[in-house]
Each structure stands twice: as structure tokens, then as C-alpha cells.
Amino acid sequence: MGLSARQLPVRLALYPDELLSSWIIRHAAFYAVPPLAMLQHCLPEIQSLRTADLDITESRVARIARMFSADPATVLRMTFSNITQSSRRLIASEPRQLCCSCSPITNELHPVLRSRFLGWRITCPLCGNLLQNADGGPRRSPFSRYHNSALMGEQLLDDEAERGMQNWMPPSEIARLLLMRRVPRPLPDRYEPSNYRVLGVIIPDLDDVLRVQNSKLPSRASTFLPLHLRPALLAGVAIVQRSGPEMLHMLRSHMMGENKARFGSAIDEIVDCARQSRTSSQLHLI
Secondary structure, X not given: OOOOOOOOOOOOOOOOOEOHHHHHHHHHHHHOOOHHHHHHHHOOOOOOHHHHHHOOOHHHHHHHHHHOOOOHHHHHHOOOOOOOHHHHHHEOOOOOEEOOOOOOOOOOOOOOEHHHXXXXXXXOOOOOOEOEEOOOOOOOOOOHHHHHHHHHHHHHHHHHXXXXXXXXXXXXXXXXXXXXXXXXXXXXXXXXXXXXXXXXHHOOHHHXXXXXXXXXXXXXXXXXXXXXXXXXXXXXXXXXXXXXHHHXXXXXXXXXXXXXXXXXXXXXXXXXXXXXXXXXXXHHHO
């Protein structure tokens, strides 16, 4: 079927929280054309659907909205373009989780929801239920007793990522610091440095869970954790955010060498920024 960059004669209904590329793919299936061809009829300069999800400008949003007879603000919310740069590392390249209550079940191509890619979420943004692994198989988190703190951490990271809100320190930066290596005391037999992270000081269960499951956490450069381990990191973020810089100084004592120096430099920079921010706020009150 021939297509035009003008308004499509038939527009498929949009599902709540659907990702833009998913909507494009469903239209492509309806019109029997390749998904990229559907996108390039409107935006010929874009070379991948992933680019449309991640880095789309307002002018391109307007062109897509015109072709699909949609509100530009609605189209923009279907992408990750609003996600702050500091939180981009928490966006997966493929769906990692799902909500069994809100994931649409249809006889046609299944819509893919935006929340399936977000590495700071443990609950569905639509219904609030706990997310499950992408295969739909239940896997109970060993950190369920930290659930309330994990929900607080999820909200902190969501506020930063989606709305640019942060307190004395970006929650995503706290997450990175908590995944740095530490030196446990006393030193265990067969000590492997990569198995021990700063997070384990705040969440004491972590070391045993990783040892029993023979699992390893990613480096601080990649803070995307498996869903069953994610509550530990989210809870840790909430605890540090609530406790303030003093807790970071305590955590630094559990490190050695270059990691300890880098951790200390990060703390000093954070405290200086917080002090400058408070001074600026006080000057405005004079």
C-alpha cells in the first residue's frame, strides 16, 4: 500500500505507556511495510527506531504527530527524550520486565510499553503492581524486607529521570557510588574484590545473596541491575539520600586505594556543591 508523509488514513489506537517505536511497528504491520520505512516516510533522516525513541527533537515530534494525527505532547511522552542524561544508562536496549496486569494481550502485534525498559523501576507506573521478568516468570526478590525503602528509591530516581528533580545529590550518582568496590572486614577466604560493593555496607544481606546465587553486580559504569536485585540498590539510594553526606564519609572508610580516592573526590565535590547551593539560597532571603 502506498504511503504518504501526510496524515495516515487509518490510525491505530494508542495504548497507555506505549513506546513510540512500538506504535510505529504496529502501524507498519497494518500497512504491510517495513517499520523503518514507515518511520522514514515521515523522518527520512532517522536511521533506526531506537533513535526515534531516544533522541527525537521537538520539530521531529511535530512531524510524527502530524502523520499520526496525534497530539505532539502525547508523542513526546512515548519516547525517552525527556530522560535526563545522568539517567540514560538506566534505559535498557531491549525489554527487561513487564507488568502482567497492564501488558496488552491482543490477537495482533503486542504493544511494547515504555516502562519495560526502565532500570530504576520495580513497580508498574500504571497500576503500581510489582514488575516481573520479561519472560513473565515470577522470581521473588531476596530483599523484600527493604520494600518500603526500595519504593522511596524508585520515586527518587523516577523524579530525577523524568522530571529533573534532585535533592542534595543526584540519586543516579548515589547508585553509581554504591556499586563501587569495597574491602570487607574481616577479609573472607578466597576474597574476590569484584564480589564486594559499597552497597553491601548498607544492605548487609547483599554479600550472602550474591554468594549463594553465584551472581555478580555490574560495574558503576552500568547501574542496570536484574529485577530481583534492584530493590537492594533502590533501598540503598533512599537510605543515603535520607542520611545525607555524613553517610558517604562513613562508607568511604570501607574502601582502599584508587577507589577510596575517587569516592572521596566525589564526596568533596558533592558537599561543595550543596554548600554553595545553601549559601545561594540564604543570600536570596536577605
